Amino acid sequence: MQTSSQERIRTLTESGLWGSDTLHSLLAANATRHPDREAVIDPPNKHELTGLPERRMTFAEVDAASSALASALAAVGIERGDSVLVQLPNISELILTYYALSKLGAIISPIAIQYGSHEIAGFAGALKPKAMLTLAECRGLPLLRQxxxxxxxxxxxxxxxxxxAGATTHSETWKQPQSDANDIVTLCWTSGTTGTPKGVPRSHNMWVTQGRLxxxxxxxxxxxxxxxxxxxxxxAALGGxxxxxxxxxxxLVLHHPLDPAIYLQQLQQERIHFSIAPPALLNRLAQQPELWRQFDFSAxxxxxxxxxxxxxxMIEVIEGQYGKPVINFYGSNEGIGLFATPENAPSAEHRARLFPRLGVKDTAFEGDDGKTLMTRVIDPETGTEITQPGIPGELCIAGPGVFDGxxxxxxxxxxxxxxMFRTGDLVEICGDPPIYYRIVGRSKDIINRGGTKISPSEIDTLLEGFPGLAEVAVCAYPDPILxxxxxxCVVPVEGQEPPTLEALCGWLSERGIARFKLPERLEVFEALPRNPLGKIVRSQLQQAVSERGAPS
Structure with a gap:
């Protein structure tokens, strides 16, 4: 499966931005050059999560094991171009699955371990997968059964x-099919800019470019x-x-699920050189210097x-007192990739909230990013370009890592x-000179819970059948950590008592929705704000919730 036009392939190949590397060809090169170097290390709590033994695998072992898995998948009918849903935690088997499906020329569509039957059925309805790979269970969740x-x-x-069991049986007869770096290798899922989760196909070339950036x-x-x-x-994980x-x-040293104590131990014991950490964890380290001093982070x-x-x-403490630079990443499955670094945003104030205006005239930055990425701000309604500072507009981006649709x-x-891809994120041009973007909001109804994008309309639909409600909708409310x-937000039928939050969450859970999508606050209204067409105006609803203050 390819999504890029021949014109795009030709242009980016001739410019040297796209090439012939695939995920599995990179593995083969590493297995040849560094066969005995560790490639993948399981999380120390793997057995507790899955009942499986922890593994430390070299590049040669990963290459051999992924070929064995590819042969087993080929034996049961997985071919080039087939789509495969995958629901696995961060364990070595997931990395092997990426490499195995890449060797087959198949498309891996990974989904979160928290997703339940409701989400799985939704993804499959859009993807039409040939198969799904998972575990019998993880942390007590019956993944295979659901x-x-x-x-x-x-x-x-x-x-x-x-x-x-069948991997070794067929390994000698399996032949790796021809591959093309422009073939789609992953189909991840995003709430995108228009509501319900959407599949995002990306090729080897798109990901390799993203990885380099x-x-x-x-x-x-x-x-x-x-x-x-x-x-x-x-x-975050694929591009990062x-x-x-x-x-x-x-x-690759794997970690799952996020556990600060285990994470800090891994930083020390595995002599980690680099990691992308959640902001809340870095805030904790900055606020508790005694915690930082408990560990040896010299590597x-x-x-x-x-x-x-x-x-x-936080940046001032981590960088100034602990001596560890902090890079601010802003990205998405569609291929957004902006980075605020000590070089392009030296001050902590800038790096915490601003990103370089790449690919814009008279705002050149050092390195290749500004040569390969283009950005622009437009009025969300008219599409007119905005070039003046301080005016919110929608960020648009183009480049070799951006998907085709x-x-x-x-x-x-x-x-x-x-x-140019319309990101759905609202930004302002800022700085003196005005060479940065500040993200100020979103132009669409997407809830950002700790970096996970959630479609409120999906939850609205599931709640509409809840008995005793005249109206119901969900919206975001601010949280200092997530x-x-x-x-x-509910409007009870006249004469009915409002439901409890527990009852609403129970209703959603019965329909197989993932736990992280469950509401954590309930507000009762006499009516919900709607536009002339009867559609919920979520910005007004969110404002009304905010005006009620913090939840009790």
Missing amino acids: AQDALPGVRVWDVIHDLN TMNAGGYQPGERLLAPFPFINM FLFPAALLGCT LRAFGSGSVPLSPA YLDSVTDEVFTADG EERICA
């Missing part, structure tokens, strides 16, 4: 027990040891760890962070007439 229940007629396999911004070095605390389902590690022969070169605005005070969706509304949480 996947089988959600996907009647789709082959669902336990990647450990159902496939490993990330490793350049983060100063990644060949052979470094990288601690990956984010699920390998989206940009998987592809940079493949490009530079780095060691650590720098931290990355992002997903929400960072604290300038959502899966089976009309793309006109998410691209400008000249092909940036936003979810509030359920």
Whole structure:
């Protein structure tokens, strides 16, 4: 499957921005050059999570094991161009699955371990997968059973027990198909700019380009040891760890789920050089210097962070007192990739909240980013370009890492007439001189809960059948740690008592929705704000919730 036009492929190939590297060809190169170097290290709590033993695998072992898995998948019918849903935690088997499906020329569509049958069925309805790979269970969650229940007629396999048994049987007869760096290798999921989750197809070339931009911004070095605390389902882990590690022969140290105590121990014990850490964890380290002093972080070169605005005070402490630079990452599955570094945003105040205006005349920055990425701000309604500071507008971006369009969706509304992706994020041009962007909000109804984008309309739809309610909708409310949480806003039927938050969450849970989408606050209204067409005006609803103050 390819989504890029021949014109785009030709232009980017001739410019040297795209090439012939695939995820599995990078692995093969590392297995040849550094066969005995550690490639993947399981989280220390893997057995507790899954019942499986922890592994430390070299590049040669990862290459051999992923080929064995590819042969087993080929034996059960997975071919080039097939789509495969994958629901696995951050364990070595997930990394092997990425490489195995890449070797087959298949498309991996990874989903969060927290997702339930409701989400799985929704993804499969859009993707039409050939199969799904998962585990029997993880942390007590019956992953295999819920996947089988959600996907009647789709082959669902336990990647450990159902496939490993046949791996050696077919390995000698399996032949790796031809591959093309312009083939789609992943189809991740995002709330995008228009509501319900959408599939984002991206090719090897898109990811390799993204990986290079990330490793350049983060100063990644060949052979470094990288601690990956984010699920390998989206940009943070794929663009921040998987592809940079493949490009530079780095060691991937896996972590799951986020546990500050285990994370800090891994930083020390595994002699980590670089990690992208959640802002809340860095804030805690900055606020508790005694905690920092408990560990030996002498190997650590720098931290990355992002997903929400960072604290300038945190950067000043981590950088000024602890001596570890902080890079602010802003990215998305669609291929957004902006980075505020000590070089392009020297002050902590700037780096915490501002990003360079790349690819804009008279705002050139050092390095390749400004040569390969283009950005622009437009009026969300008219599409007119905004060039003056202080005026909010929608950020648009183009470059070799940006996708071609959502899966089976009309793309006109998410691209400008000249092909720039409309991110849905509102920014202002700022700085003196005005060479930065400040993110000020979103132009669409998306809730950002700790970096995870959630479609409120999806939750609205599930709640509409709740008995005794005349109206119901959800919106975001601010939170100092996660940036936003979810509030359920209800209008009871006249004469009816309002429901409890527990009852609403129970209703949603019964319908298989993921736990992180459950509302954490309930507000009762006489009516919900609507526009002349009867659509909920979520910005007004959010404002009304904010005016009521913090939840009791």
